[in-house]
Amino acid sequence: MTLLTVENMSKNFSGLKAVTDLSLTVEEGQICGLIGPNGAGKTTTFNLITGFLPVSAGKIFFDKTEITGLESHKICDIGLTRTFQHAQPFRGLSVHDNVLTGSFLRNKKRKDAEKITDDALDMVKMYEKRNKLTKDLTIGETKRLEIARALATGPKMLLLDEVMAGLTLVEVDEIIQLIFELRDSRGITFMLIEHVMRAVMSLSDKVVVLQHGVKIAEGTPAEVAANEKVIEAYLGEDENIA
Amino acid sequence: MNLTLFGQTLVSGLLQGGIYAQIAMGLMLGLGVLGIINFAHGEFLMIAMYVTLIVFRLDINPYLAIFISFPLLYFLGVILAKYLIIPILDRETMAQFLIMIGLSLVLMNLAMIIFSPNFYTVKAALTGKTLKIGEIIIGANRLLGFAISILVTGALLWMMQKTELGRNIRAVSQNRYAASLVGVNVKAIYQIAFGISLATLGISGPFLTPIYYVSPNIGSFFILFAFAIVIVGGMGNFKGALVASFLIGLADAFGAVLLPGSTGPILPFIFLILTLLFKPKGLFGGSGI
Amino acid sequence: MIEQTKQNNLIKTLLYILTIILVLAVLKLPSNIVHVLILVFFYAYVSTAWDILGGYAGQMSFGHSLFIGVGAYTSTLLLLRLGITPWIGLFVSGLIALVIGAFMGFLCFRSNITGFYFALVTIVFVEISRYLSLGFEWTGAAKGLYIPYKGNNISNLQFDSKYMYFYVIFAMYIGILILYKAIMKSKSGFYFLAIRENEEAAESIGINTYKYKMLATIISSFLVGVAGSFWAQYITFIDPYTMFDFMLSVQIIFFAVAGGRGTLFGPLVGAALFVPLSEGLRTMMGRIAGINILVYGIILILILRFMPDGIFVWVKDRLKNLSHGR
Numbered sequence: 099m100t101l102l103t104v105e106n107m108s109k110n111f112s113g114l115k116a117v118t119d120l121s122l123t124v125e126e127g128q129i130c131g132l133i134g135p136n137g138a139g140k141t142t143t144f145n146l147i148t149g150f151l152p153v154s155a156g157k158i159f160f161d162k163t164e165i166t167g168l169e170s171h172k173i174c175d176i177g178l179t180r181t182f183q184h185a186q187p188f189r190g191l192s193v194h195d196n197v198l199t200g201s202f203l204r205n206k207k208r209k210d211a212e213k214i215t216d217d218a219l220d221m222v223k224m225y226e227k228r229n230k231l232t233k234d235l236t237i238g239e240t241k242r243l244e245i246a247r248a249l250a251t252g253p254k255m256l257l258l259d260e261v262m263a264g265l266t267l268v269e270v271d272e273i274i275q276l277i278f279e280l281r282d283s284r285g286i287t288f289m290l291i292e293h294v295m296r297a298v299m300s301l302s303d304k305v306v307v308l309q310h311g312v313k314i315a316e317g318t319p320a321e322v323a324a325n326e327k328v329i330e331a332y333l334g335e336d337e338n339i340a
Numbered sequence: 341m342n343l344t345l346f347g348q349t350l351v352s353g354l355l356q357g358g359i360y361a362q363i364a365m366g367l368m369l370g371l372g373v374l375g376i377i378n379f380a381h382g383e384f385l386m387i388a389m390y391v392t393l394i395v396f397r398l399d400i401n402p403y404l405a406i407f408i409s410f411p412l413l414y415f416l417g418v419i420l421a422k423y424l425i426i427p428i429l430d431r432e433t434m435a436q437f438l439i440m441i442g443l444s445l446v447l448m449n450l451a452m453i454i455f456s457p458n459f460y461t462v463k464a465a466l467t468g469k470t471l472k473i474g475e476i477i478i479g480a481n482r483l484l485g486f487a488i489s490i491l492v493t494g495a496l497l498w499m500m501q502k503t504e505l506g507r508n509i510r511a512v513s514q515n516r517y518a519a520s521l522v523g524v525n526v527k528a529i530y531q532i533a534f535g536i537s538l539a540t541l542g543i544s545g546p547f548l549t550p551i552y553y554v555s556p557n558i559g560s561f562f563i564l565f566a567f568a569i570v571i572v573g574g575m576g577n578f579k580g581a582l583v584a585s586f587l588i589g590l591a592d593a594f595g596a597v598l599l600p601g602s603t604g605p606i607l608p609f610i611f612l613i614l615t616l617l618f619k620p621k622g623l624f625g626g627s628g629i
Numbered sequence: 630m631i632e633q634t635k636q637n638n639l640i641k642t643l644l645y646i647l648t649i650i651l652v653l654a655v656l657k658l659p660s661n662i663v664h665v666l667i668l669v670f671f672y673a674y675v676s677t678a679w680d681i682l683g684g685y686a687g688q689m690s691f692g693h694s695l696f697i698g699v700g701a702y703t704s705t706l707l708l709l710r711l712g713i714t715p716w717i718g719l720f721v722s723g724l725i726a727l728v729i730g731a732f733m734g735f736l737c738f739r740s741n742i743t744g745f746y747f748a749l750v751t752i753v754f755v756e757i758s759r760y761l762s763l764g765f766e767w768t769g770a771a772k773g774l775y776i777p778y779k780g781n782n783i784s785n786l787q788f789d790s791k792y793m794y795f796y797v798i799f800a801m802y803i804g805i806l807i808l809y810k811a812i813m814k815s816k817s818g819f820y821f822l823a824i825r826e827n828e829e830a831a832e833s834i835g836i837n838t839y840k841y842k843m844l845a846t847i848i849s850s851f852l853v854g855v856a857g858s859f860w861a862q863y864i865t866f867i868d869p870y871t872m873f874d875f876m877l878s879v880q881i882i883f884f885a886v887a888g889g890r891g892t893l894f895g896p897l898v899g900a901a902l903f904v905p906l907s908e909g910l911r912t913m914m915g916r917i918a919g920i921n922i923l924v925y926g927i928i929l930i931l932i933l934r935f936m937p938d939g940i941f942v943w944v945k946d947r948l949k950n951l952s953h954g955r
Contacts, residue, residue: 148833169837170833171837171838172837179833186829188822188826188827189826191823198819199822200834202819208814247834248833248834251834251835433689434886437745438929439934441929442927442930445923445926446926448919448922451919453918453923556919560875564752564756568753571750601763602763602770603761604760609756613753616737616740616742620736620740620742
């Protein structure tokens with residue numbers, strides 16, 4: 099079943115085209131990578147899908163419902179949750195309370211919310227650190243906290259914006275394992291913006307490539323890596339696709 | 341309301357608006373650059389007015405007070421920016437706001453202690469003289485105050501748009517960090533900008549003094565209108581604020597004529613609420629300098 | 630762990646006993662001191678109510694005197710013009726304050742007016758209310774309204790001694806503490822905090838930030854409206870200048886911020902320290918107009934400049950440094 103459908107979506111910033119006529123679909127249970135050189139419009143795409151920015155044109159459907167123009171909190175309520183490129187924890191709150199705030203979405207009672215919180219913290223291996231303040235966390239821990247908070251809202255699909263940026267090799271592997279685990283045990287669908295190519299290539303069932311706000315390629319990691327347009331787009335960038 | 345009264349009110353509203361504009365512009369310069377609403381902005385106008393009062397009492401032409409009030413307020417601005425405002429820039433808005441309110445209270449009550457709560461008047465060369473256009477009478481003092489205010493506003497806008505200093509100020513207000521990267525001395529710009537913001541009051545103060553009563557509360561009278569202007573104009577939008585100043589001035593003048601008793605001053609504020617209801621982003625939307 | 634809980638329970642019990650003794654001791658205190666105590670708890674109550682919106686949900690209202698004024702005028706007008714008992718007036722006051730608060734919130738929050746601009750709008754609301762109450766004979770205009778004394782009668786909410794007023798406001802304060810604590814533990818409380826800390830992140834995890842900002846506003850304005858009625862009954866005279874007063878709004882915030890905002894007892898600490906101070910300044914320096922507020926302003930600047938988290942935290946940090954020593 100198709101979970102997320104984006105139809106001919108465009109975004110202009112006072113004349114500047116950030117995303118042009120983008121269409122894509124993500125199937126339930128899929129892990130979809132969204133890649134492209136810097137400034138390709140990846141984060142803008144996330145912001146458009148999750149209602150943080152209004153679209154200029156086009157339609158978005160999630161779980162058979164049109165979500166174009168819905169407020170962000172409603173989109174989350176339907177089951178589509180995102181994380182941020184620059185982690186945005188609630189700085190004044192402890193790790194536990196950060197996640198608890200997410201748990202309340204589907205649990206009115208404190209007791210039930212606590213259960214979900216512990217479970218989410220356990221999932222990302224942050225349970226031991228639950229009483230820490232967010233300012234005392236490492237980058238990797240902060241990113242895991244963001245995933246736990248998003249997880250606590252009970253999503254059907256998670257949009258992860260560069261969760262692996264700035265992490266050590268070991269931490270990257272842990273996150274890769276975590277994403278597989280969440281997909282397999284909880285059936286969560288993923289779309290990820292990622293610069294760490296090793297991660298994208300090993301995780302994704304499907305990769306969408308953006309350049310200057312336009313989709314230039316789509317396919318399995320192997321197909322995309324062999325695509326000439328993609329190779330060209332990445333030439334001149336420091337990163338190597340393979 | 342007959343035609344003469346209408347014309348008279350229209351003219352006095354526009355004159356008042358010009359004066360408000362100049363006060364609001366200075367306020368917005370400080371807000372734009374430092375990101376802090378100077379709650380004590382009105383009290384600095386009050387200082388300029390008391391300086392004018394002292395000069396007047398010494399039997400000197402009150403307009404000459406400009407030679408004291410202008411440098412004095414610029415200097416005060418630089419000092420305050422350096423020792424009070426820059427150190428609190430990364431504090432939360434609530435604390436910043438309270439500190440600025442504290443400053444306003446200190447200045448207002450200092451004036452009350454030194455000069456008593458009494459109202460004083462300053463007579464200038466033009467006091468009592470009027471200009472008659474048809475049946476409409478315009479006080480000469482008011483006209484001069486208006487002219488000076490427009491001049492100050494124009495000069496401020498010109499400086500912001502056309503000079504190197506203005507460009508740097510705008511750069512800092514748009515992105516502190518980026519400005520510092522291209523070699524702008526951000527701290528110096530903060531001080532200069534706040535100095536200029538207050539200095540505008542130093543220029544207009546001596547010319548406004550003959551129009552109003554000088555008292556410790558004169559600052560709070562102006563600041564509320566300035567707040568309304570900032571919001572109606574579209575939060576940080578200079579050109580919007582300019583137009584809003586005249587609208588608020590007109591609302592003020594017509595309120596005094598049309599509304600019963602002492603409820604007149606609420607018309608500008610009702611106008612503000614209507615703006616928020618129908619144009620929530622302000623009449624001209626929010627944007628940078 | 631268990632030792633510590635035991636110790637905490639002991640401290641708690643001692644505090645309860647101490648409170649009861651203090652509350653009973655009020656009966657033996659001279660009435661001018663009881664007056665200061667009434668002021669302390671009145672401000673502690675109002676500051677706590679402000680803190681739900683300002684400290685917890687992080688929306689800077691600088692116009693909470695609006696709700697005190699609205700509450701005071703509502704119950705007093707109901708009493709004087711329609712003969713309705715202040716006990717009903719108290720409740721109606723809260724409701725009217727709530728409606729006005731909701732309108733203010735609607736104006737600002739639906740278009741994301743926060744921070745300075747929200748503060749400015751709240752200040753403007755106070756101004757409008759003052760001019761309105763000044764403008765009509767029906768509201769007493771500039772002369773204000775006087776509540777005549779009809780004898781010691783609980784059904785009129787009028788007493789011949791200050792002690793009873795103290796117990797009423799003390800009970801109200803305890804009530805708001807319980808409510809505040811309940812909010813802190815609830816879903817709404819966590820949502821308020823999330824909004825204060827980061828609105829974007831709050832939206833991303835499904836929090837309807839508009840709805841919860843409105844909720845904080847109406848809770849806060851209702852509670853302060855009720856306090857306004859109590860205040861009018863206690864001072865028996867209200868006028869536009871003392872009710873819709875910007876300084877009053879500043880005091881309310883200052884107590885919460887100085888004591889420590891977003892904390893249970895912060896407002897009480899702030900009020901307990903600064904109400905006596907400002908009363909003292911007023912009586913000691915009353916002869917020169919303005920000097921008490923001047924000193925007040927200087928203290929306000931110094932505290933906020935050098936104790937960013939309030940006195941409570943500042944003292945705690947100093948003590949910690951002392952014990953960790955050298």
